[in-house]
Amino acid sequence: MATVLERLSALGAAAQATVPGVYAWGVTVAPAAWAHGSSVVAKVASVLALLALAGGVAGERRWGGTARIYSLWGFVLACALTWSATPAAFAPLRIDAPRGIAGMIGWGLFALASAAPALQGRREEERITDDQPLRPRKGLVRGDALYLAFGALAAGLLQLFGWRVATPERALLVRFVGLAAGLGIIGAATEVALARHKKRVARPTMRRLRRAMYLLVALGLLGMTGLLFAFRA
Amino acid sequence: MQFADFLALGLVLLAAASFYMGESALTGAEDLHALYWLVVGIVALRAAVQVARPAEKA
Numbered sequence: 001m002a003t004v005l006e007r008l009s010a011l012g013a014a015a016q017a018t019v020p021g022v023y024a025w026g027v028t029v030a031p032a033a034w035a036h037g038s039s040v041v042a043k044v045a046s047v048l049a050l051l052a053l054a055g056g057v058a059g060e061r062r063w064g065g066t067a068r069i070y071s072l073w074g075f076v077l078a079c080a081l082t083w084s085a086t087p088a089a090f091a092p093l094r095i096d097a098p099r100g101i102a103g104m105i106g107w108g109l110f111a112l113a114s115a116a117p118a119l120q121g122r123r124e125e126e127r128i129t130d131d132q133p134l135r136p137r138k139g140l141v142r143g144d145a146l147y148l149a150f151g152a153l154a155a156g157l158l159q160l161f162g163w164r165v166a167t168p169e170r171a172l173l174v175r176f177v178g179l180a181a182g183l184g185i186i187g188a189a190t191e192v193a194l195a196r197h198k199k200r201v202a203r204p205t206m207r208r209l210r211r212a213m214y215l216l217v218a219l220g221l222l223g224m225t226g227l228l229f230a231f232r233a
Numbered sequence: 234m235q236f237a238d239f240l241a242l243g244l245v246l247l248a249a250a251s252f253y254m255g256e257s258a259l260t261g262a263e264d265l266h267a268l269y270w271l272v273v274g275i276v277a278l279r280a281a282v283q284v285a286r287p288a289e290k291a
Contacts, residue, residue: 150245151245154249154252154253157249157253158252158253158256161256161257161259161260162256162259162260165260170259170260170262173259174256174259174260177255177256177259177271178256181252181255181256181271181274184248184252184274184275184278185245185248185249185252185278188245188248188278188281188282189245191282191285191286192238192241192242192245192281192282192285195241195285195286195287196238196285198286198287205235205236205237208237208283208284208286208287209237209240209284211283211284211286212280212283212284215276215279215280215283216280216284218276219244219273219276219277219280222269222272222273222276223273225269226269226273
């Protein structure tokens with residue numbers, strides 16, 4: 001196992017991105033291209049996608065980063081062509097949640113491997129200097145992890161919606177809104193956690209509330225509007 | 234922790250609950266309800282961040 005990993009790390013970034021690329025292809029592209037009744041265009045495009053990946057590995061040794069860019073775009077565009085040629089394969093009733101999640105993970109890993117620099121092999125022993133471990137400039141205050149965990153949990157819960165919506169457009173909209181809302185919650189939870197460590201001045205509460213007053217008033221008005229509509233209905 | 238910190242936390246919780254309701258309404262094709270809850274969520278998040286920021290010196 002260690003030998004395989006060492007060999008993989010000795011290859012370039014395009015070769016390393018091939019592993020998650022083939023996985024993403026296997027989960028999301030191949031089933032669509034080789035489904036019953038799919039067109040020839042879809043099959044040819046899916047094979048071209050694989051060839052683009054392989055071409056990136058071969059071309060990276062000769063042309064370096066340029067080959068990687070062409071390989072990436074060739075792979076993504078060929079996959080997009082496959083999906084465009086088989087729209088019926090992506091009807092919500094034909095995609096189950098585990099496959100959808102596996103596909104998301106595969107494409108996420110492929111994006112990460114394509115964008116990040118290539119992993120290096122084990123460093124030479126003589127270049128590593130044994131020294132005292134570096135001290136962090138500032139320790140994390142207890143409780144920050146709780147804020148972040150809450151944000152991540154809330155963002156995760158929002159991803160549970162929309163997996164069984166019949167219309168593809170609405171399913172996509174629900175996914176998009178869920179992702180945006182999740183990111184917003186994580187961002188806000190992080191800001192609230194970080195704000196606790198900043199220096200404070202005397203009697204700050206009224207000043208802080210005054211600064212957010214227009215938003216609090218807007219929130220109150222929205223709440224009252226909601227109550228009015230709820231009682232009218 | 235000061236009162237404003239608790240308020241900020243409460244507003245983040247309110248935002249999370251609003252987004253939850255909004256997504257639920259969006260899934261059920263109740264667009265007006267979804268829009269309402271999403272707007273409430275956005276305003277609550279923004280208010281939470283504003284309240285959480287420490288006061289500047291006068």
